[in-house]
Amino acid sequence: MSLxxxxxxxxxxxxxxxxxxxxxxxxxxxxxxxxxxxxxxDAYRMMLEEQEAVPTAGPIESKILEVLT
Numbered sequence: 561m562s563l564x565x566x567x568x569x570x571x572x573x574x575x576x577x578x579x580x581x582x583x584x585x586x587x588x589x590x591x592x593x594x595x596x597x598x599x600x601x602d603a604y605r606m607m608l609e610e611q612e613a614v615p616t617a618g619p620i621e622s623k624i625l626e627v628l629t
Contacts, residue, residue, distance in 0.1 A: 567600060569593070580604060 569578030572589070576596040579587035588603045590596030 565604070567597065569596060583607070 565583065566581045567578050568581050569576055571577075575589045575591065576593055577587070577589045578596050578600055580600060583604065586600065586604050586607055588596060588599035590599050
């Protein structure tokens, strides 16, 4: 399966730093843009693996939560 996500990136000193705009918390860095892209892919895959490994004691439920800004 392939998924296309937006990578937002910038230069910080000698490092390229980036994040996936659609997935909060997925970010990384690399010496080149290519290395950054691969590191962000790895960070995304690791995040998915962690979500799958979360044990639950019962059924998972959800609801819409309103947040005032």
